[in-house]
Amino acid sequence: MSTKIWLSSPHMGGTEQKYIQEAFEANWIAPLGPNVDGFEKDLEAFLNAGVNVGALSSGTAALHLALIQCGVEYGDEVICQSMTFSASANPIAYCGATPVFVDSENETWNMCPIALEDAIKDRVAKGKKPKVIIVVHLYGMPAKMDEIIAVANKYDITVIEDAAEALGSNYKGQKCGTFGRFGILSFNGNKIITTSGGGAMVCHSQEDKDKTVFLSTQARDDAPHYQHSHIGYNYRMSNIVAGIGRGQMEVLTSRVEARRSMNKFYQDLFDSIDGVSVFVEPSADYYSNHWLSAIIVDANKTGKTREDLRLALLEDNIESRPLWKPMHLQPVFADAPYYGGNVAEQLFNNGLCLPSGSNLSDDDRSRITDVVSKIFS
Ligand SMILES: *Cc1c(COP(=O)(O)O)cnc(C)c1O
Numbered sequence: 185m186s187t188k189i190w191l192s193s194p195h196m197g198g199t200e201q202k203y204i205q206e207a208f209e210a211n212w213i214a215p216l217g218p219n220v221d222g223f224e225k226d227l228e229a230f231l232n233a234g235v236n237v238g239a240l241s242s243g244t245a246a247l248h249l250a251l252i253q254c255g256v257e258y259g260d261e262v263i264c265q266s267m268t269f270s271a272s273a274n275p276i277a278y279c280g281a282t283p284v285f286v287d288s289e290n291e292t293w294n295m296c297p298i299a300l301e302d303a304i305k306d307r308v309a310k311g312k313k314p315k316v317i318i319v320v321h322l323y324g325m326p327a328k329m330d331e332i333i334a335v336a337n338k339y340d341i342t343v344i345e346d347a348a349e350a351l352g353s354n355y356k357g358q359k360c361g362t363f364g365r366f367g368i369l370s371f372n373g374n375k376i377i378t379t380s381g382g383g384a385m386v387c388h389s390q391e392d393k394d395k396t397v398f399l400s401t402q403a404r405d406d407a408p409h410y411q412h413s414h415i416g417y418n419y420r421m422s423n424i425v426a427g428i429g430r431g432q433m434e435v436l437t438s439r440v441e442a443r444r445s446m447n448k449f450y451q452d453l454f455d456s457i458d459g460v461s462v463f464v465e466p467s468a469d470y471y472s473n474h475w476l477s478a479i480i481v482d483a484n485k486t487g488k489t490r491e492d493l494r495l496a497l498l499e500d501n502i503e504s505r506p507l508w509k510p511m512h513l514q515p516v517f518a519d520a521p522y523y524g525g526n527v528a529e530q531l532f533n534n535g536l537c538l539p540s541g542s543n544l545s546d547d548d549r550s551r552i553t554d555v556v557s558k559i560f561s
Contacts, residue, residue, distance in 0.1 A: 189502040189551065192374045192476060195439065195543040200431030207423050215241075215401070217423030219430055226433040227369070227384060233362040235386050236393035239421035239429070240400055243348040243370030243383035247318070248275035249399050249419060250344045250366035250385060253392065254316045256281050263303055263341075264318040265295040265327075266510040267528035271370075272320050272346045273511050284314060285512040287524020291466040293507075293531055294327035295319045299524035301335050306523065308339075317343050321350035321360045322508070323463065323537070324376070324443075324475035329355050329363050344368070348383070351376055352440035352473035361386045371425075376439050376475050376542075377432035379425040440473045442542035447474035449549055450538060457560045459485025463535075476537045478507060483534070488559055490536045496559045497538075500551060507535035 203219050212218060220239050227237040240246045256262055258280035264273050266285035276283040286303050289296040300317065307314050317336050319327050336343045345364035347353075353360040361367030367386035371379040387393040398404075403416030421429075432439075447464065454460045459482040465472055481490045490506065497504045509532050512522035539552060 186501050186551065189539045189544065189548050190541060191503045191505055191537060191539055192541050193543065194373050194378045194380075195435075195541060197431050197435035199434055200428045203427030203430045204424055207427050212423045215420035215422050217426070219423045219426035220421055223421070223426040223429040223433065224384070226430060227386075230433065230436065231359045231362050231386060233359060235362055235367075235388060236390050238385045238387065238393050238396040238400065239426055240383045240385060240396070240419045241421055242381060242419075243346075243368050243372065244271045244275060245400070245417070245419035246366075246368035246370075246383040246385045247272065247344070247346065248278050249396055249417065250368060251275055251279050251281070251316060252399065253395055254342045254344065254365065256315050261307060261312050261314045262316045262318060263300065263314045264511065265320045265322075265346075266512045266522065266524070267293055267322060267508060267531060268320040268346065268511065269348075269508055270511065270514065270516075271348070272318055273517065276318075281315070283511065283517060283520045285510070285517070285520055285522045287522075287526075288528045288531065289328065290527055292325045292327055292470065293322050293463070294325065295332060296524055296527065297328055297331035297335050300332065301338075303521075303523035304335070304339050304341065307521075313339070314341055317341055318346055319343060319364070320346040320348075321353055323478055324350045324353045324473040325463070325465070326350065326353050326355035326360055326470050326472065333363065345386075347386070348372075349375065349475045350473060352436060354471045356469050366392070371429060371432070376443060376473055377429070377436050379421070379429040379432070382421050382425050382429060384421075439542045443474045443477075443540055444472075446540050446542075446544065447472075447477045450477045450479065453553060453556055454479060457486065457556075459483075460560070474540065476540045478535055478537045480531070480534050481536065486560060490534055493556070493559050494536055496555050497552070500555050502539060502552060502555065504539065505537045507531050507537060
């Protein structure tokens, strides 16, 4: 059996262990310390928007704390892009709030601004104004932020940006993660850079960052004994994993370049195959990190389905995955309201994510080429 080619696997830069070693030598084996501070500073510098970043245990935790800081409570409604990973929506349920799902548009596969406005109007007509909008930059592709923010401002609703997949992407020159009241990042093992598991909250004031850190470290009041006036969480990042993050920040730019060249590889590979389109930026306003490269297969034109290709790849030990199944089609969210048409559903039916890692070799690429050529010959 040939070695497995993964969709997206960790890719260490080489200096990560140096930072971990320093943590051991100084005995900073805790959810605070120089690596946590350093990693936050590195992210702030990279995002280049005067932001304050708080390092947390996961992207999911960041989203949960973002909702709490936006005042989301039991019985509230939160609008969420349907075409996403479940971690975008689960924290809404943690708050006892109801998700209201919104369809995607065909250009960026992210939240459709028209369906968003329809949703807001209808929820308001039904007597409840949604408290927050969670917009996602799926697979690293920036959402239509000008349009989304215009709708949010029109109805005075806060935007939280789920940039878990989009570190290194930008929209009109502004880095993803810096548009919303809060932006969230993930450093899970499959993301563009990883700390093995981790996340971050991007804030626009020191006050919001301080509140994030306060809530993520059990909400301890300023007193010599343990004193609490708020419910707290244990969501801070460990100084050990932050060391991995500092090493990864040294190579982030080259990781973005490598993922983008994987996308170029797929553009070339499918160029001559009528009926397969590679997911690319709709215009020069969008710059995707191409965390995952994806294709849409038109079975009427190719005579092959997305599943035919997925299974053929699997046969050669190459991982691929259907596009994320929309949240409004998930059994767990069957009762949640949904607004839009069938854009997300069609993407799910015909789309496939392909191996996209920054560590793929020429040999890996030729194995992928062989399977694709065989299936579509
Ligand atoms: C990975 C991911 C998350 C969750 O991040 P974790 O660090 O795994 O908790 C949230 N939203 C999206 C879109 C993701 O891809």
